[in-house]
Amino acid sequence: MTSSSPATNWSAETHVLDRLFRARSVALVGVSSDPAKLTGAPLRNLLKTGYQGAIYPVNPRYERIGDLRCFGSIEDLPEAPDAALIMLGAKQVPQAIEDCGRKGTQAAIVLSSGFEETTEGAALARQLATAAAANRVAVIGPNCEGIWSVRNRMVLTFGSAANREQLHHAPLAVVSQSGAIAGAISRHVQDSGFGCSYVASVGNETCLDAVDVIEWLLQQDDVKVIALFLEGLKRGHRLVEVANQARRRGIQIVALKSGNTALGRIAAGSHTGKIASAEAIYRDVFRQCGIIQVEGINELLEASEILTSLRRPRRASGASPGVAVFSIPGGTRALTVDLCEKHNVPLATFDTATEKGLADLLPSFSRAANPTDLTGQVLSDPDLFRNTLAMVATDPNCEALLVQFANRGPADFRENFDRMAAVAEDLEMPVVASFLGDLLPAHERRAAMEKGVLPVREPADAVRQLGWLYETARNAEASRPTRPRKVMPGLPGGLGSLSWPTLVNLLEAAGIEVPRTALLTGRVEPLALAGLAFPLVVKVLPEHADHKTELGLVEVGLHSFEVVEEAANRLRKALGNPDAPLLIQEMVRGVEVVLSAIADPDFGPMLAVGTGGTGVELWGDLAYLPLPTDEAAVTSCLERLKLGRLLKGFRGRPPADVEALVRASVRLGDLMLSLDGKVMQIEINPLFVLPAGSGVVAADILVRDRQPD
Template identity: 50%
Template sequence: MRRDLNLDAIPLEKTADSSRLDAVFRPRSVCLVGVSADPARLNHAPLNLLRMHDFPGDIHLVNPKYDVIDGLPCHRCVEDVPYGVDLALVMVPAAEVPDTLEHCCDRGMKAAIVLSSGFEEIEGGVTLVEQMRRICSEHNLTLIGPNCEGVWSVAASTILTFGSAAKRQRLYHAPLAVVSQSGAMSGAVARHLQDQGYGCSYVVSVGNETDTSLLDVTDWLLDQDDVAHILFFMEGLRDGVRLKRIVDKARRRNVTLVALKSGNSAVGAEAAASHTGKIATPYAIYRDVFAQFGILQVDSLTDLVEIAQVLLAMNPPRRSKQANQGGVAVCSIPGGTRALTADLCGANDVPLACFQDETVDALEQNLPRFGYFKNPIDLTGQVLSRPNMLNDALEIVAKDPNTEALIVQFANRGLHDVRKYEDALARIAREYRLPVVVSLLSDEMPPEERRHHAESGVFVARDPRDAVRWLAWLYRVRETISCSGQESGQERQGEIQWAPSDTWRGTLGLLDKVGIKTPRFAVLRPVQDAARACADLVYPVALKAMPEDVEHKTDLGAVALNLHNATEVDRMARTIRERIGKPENDLLVQEMIRDGVEASLAVMRNPDFGAVLAIGAGGVMVELLQDVAYLALPATEIQIHAAVGRLHLSRLLAGFRGMPLVDRQALVRAAARLGDAFLNMKASVQEIELNPVFVRPNGQGVVAVDVLVRRSA
């Protein structure tokens, strides 16, 4: 349920220890530069909204065209504004912004919000950006924007935006903040939350993030008492390496983070040489890093609004004391939705409760004999003609200690029945502290009425899909909270130092340090015959170009497998040298690995998150199946295990269709140590890929047969 808020306890004035963003969200006075007297103009809206919502501080206006606007005196220039105003809202043409900011700093202003557009997004705007950054640095000015829609600080009655979403007589306050790189998207989320009476505490459009980034704002929000949930809309993070610290802080504060990311179809890392680098799209990396850090990711604006409502209004799932027994109880009046709801729970990783025998016996005594008394329950249509039967059944289910949440599925008169059983459903939610979701058969309840039920702890879903989806979000939140801190006690490996080398022999030192074996090998020189070079090897063998000579050997036909004697090696050596056009090059001969599962490991530098680990299927299958998980470094073994568990590779490692179990722990340990080593390398090393890596039967570790090292130009 919504956290009770003591709004009087939220300070509106800065203190000596206050954050530099306090002046943005709790200013004592504001200056609107470029404000218009015309109510139809966007640059009049901030003045209108400040007065509409009773901003408690002083409002100063600047526009050389006017002496008075709406009864307030208007200054001709910023230099005429009294010294020491906290915040400037700048709405002048882009070319005038740097000089305006200089004048604001001269008048003692410590923060500014620039709504103006026309910077990085147009030709020639970069110079203006550089000037603004210099001003921020020299004067310690906090800047939001430019090209943004402004901010809301509801408890402080500070609504500094031209967005129409705030144009209403009352703003509902709730412990939820919206932070967006798009003004329209933040306004849309806020509008829906206000229209339906849920509310929010802060709305921030960061725009171009010239000075203050989305994560800067988030860091400040995590210190606020009226923030329990933060919703993001983002295209990307320019400072994603800070994300882990931000997430750790959110966990300590029990603040839920939810993200909707756009720009997912652009192909990233175009210059990457490895297979894993080629498929490292923004979507793949963001998706997996969010999962690594416990950030909920949604796929649409509708989901972003709905998850806000769910987080604000619903109880979290109870926790059963019996391992693997707790979950959702489904009580269905129409028999046809039982299996459908169970299928949806399975697809969304929502557990179904396993009832105790006493619960099943009590249901059997209470319900018609042709009902079904285990989960999911078939209540039968008879309960609607006998209200006490339904009430008793819900009570029995709610008392079961393995019931963590409740779905009640009504039939074709669902809207009527929700109203009829309103008090009983609310009592179950309240007394047993259960999230209760009532599911309809594609019927739409009016938003005001849905909000009324939500205030009682009962959420009304249009159909079973929505009901299960909402509970899936709550379970993911609970899982994130329960995992908080579990990795803090894990011992990390000692620092791994390796002098980067592009050669096969040079990389053997790295492989040894991270616990990865290599096959027995020989180097076949142009002047040697295979019989002499391979005298100590056991056939069959593989022959290939040296890793430092050719990046994608399979594509060029520079690999030959299962060669059974020296004659075959000599013949294929000539062929490979011809194919790569390097007749004088050495070739690598390796004993064939005959068992194990092929995987791949890679570490690379990502522009958003810094050092990133990739782990997934091996060989050419990594590109074909794109069965790869990405983790921001450093990554713990617990996080790597979880990432592997989401891959199809996991089934192969577990012994798919009678295959032997392989050494998954050795793969995870090697991945963690490879990540540690990469963090200690010079930035000139852009990427290292081990592909394939053979994960051998339990106790036999992992073996890498190919290594690719890519450096910056």
């Protein structure tokens, strides 16, 4: 549907968010004549920033507000505005959205609160969503702070950060579920002169959510970095898809996630009506889809500005590439090495010719290898500084340059700035200048960044921020198409009672074996153990107990018929049922792994893999992958875990069959997807990984059925 106004002749292919962020006319519904009020601030902000489109105040209390005619209702407007900013009481909002749709306005922002974030507002939120869907109105909010479109000089927000005459434009977009944080980030980047291109405070996300906005931002020519603040996600699987799109387009997403602790999740839920997933799931999903995760607002600002301004590390031609450290003080060398290891920043190994050239120029007590100790002598001779800097920067292994100044840091930085800027420009590499606790004024820092040189306070900042640049480079190189969903043949028609035979069928469908097993339904007799080799394991059926080990409902290492009989009697006594059926299995030895497919409330189907038995709870050695996944992703995941060391052969044990574990992991993920939401969790704990070439065996399986909503 196109607007009824002849002035807003959008094409049928126009994205609805174009109508919002590039609106040529806006209606301010519920606007106040008092610019000091929250409902009056949006008009003040639009006028102050110089918005060139038509502005239509809507409020039956006024005939005019300043030089603008005020209209009594949306219906009274002379045209259908491209966008509407709704500032009414919550109970009036659904009707206002319906009025927008009837008029022909297809995009709206609802600033009003009183919806999902309150107990009584849930019904109003449903009414709002229904009105938006029925009238084909795309809605951002409610309970949000609005949007900015800097190139369009349009700030549809009550936020004080937009109360300014000059807007600075830069290829940085801000998307936040918190209005206050969206305002804080936009205020900082505008006050510093750095700038941004778009800001979207999405609030409760009753209709459109943060991922919808990000998907639109990926198509814009003035977006290079997206700063994202999240409390939780309703459809997290879409973030994975969109983040992969961003990686293919060379756009970096930087995310700050709140609600990671138990208390934090409660706070996030009360604020936006969401329940956040575990921090570990977000951490692993972000890593796998190329999102850089930061720990605080200051880091979010720093990373956004740096990744927008500086080049990525260049591709070095040498065999041992990484960061070259041009260090004047020697005391920071060990510190720099430790920091590089912590932040996954590679250190270059200098070419022999570089080390010889430095040794010929420098005093004998200097250190010519990377990281260097060039001594303060390089500062006493401008030619010596220039020559040694060029020698380090042009080393065939140098991808990025870290210049570490000493106690005269700012003064020496200014004196040698042109030389560092020339290196950044001529060699097309990032140059980071590190001080020993000093800090340059914001305007000087920004001017240096425009020339490709990043001044930072100390080595920890230097390496951490180089880590972001390296992570961005690795994300671009790791971009690959998402593996298509694979439907597994041969699944049982129905899950039935989730009895042991059904569970075995599920494992067989995934190509995962179980130990030789006997189902004991009566007395323990030698015939019941026929075909099984000692030692044996006796345990209750999965449908009778989830965590058998913790409850003492499994006994292992049983070497005789008599011992098996005694164990069976003890388990049946513990269950209070002398005739309870039991499982008797051959005992398996290998590396214990927990392998689980879960239906995560934020991201949907996920695979979890980690150290099995009690190790998963004791060490938290567990990693997550969104489904579908592939063998390369599972292999990379295992390498990050303590489990990876165990699988390679720990303390003389033989290497385990990692390839079989990887195949089993992918198959279990495919099984979860093929069940299409019928279960909440399939957990194999332990899955024994046998020696290389021998496969894997599932000793136990737990399936949690999906409960009705």
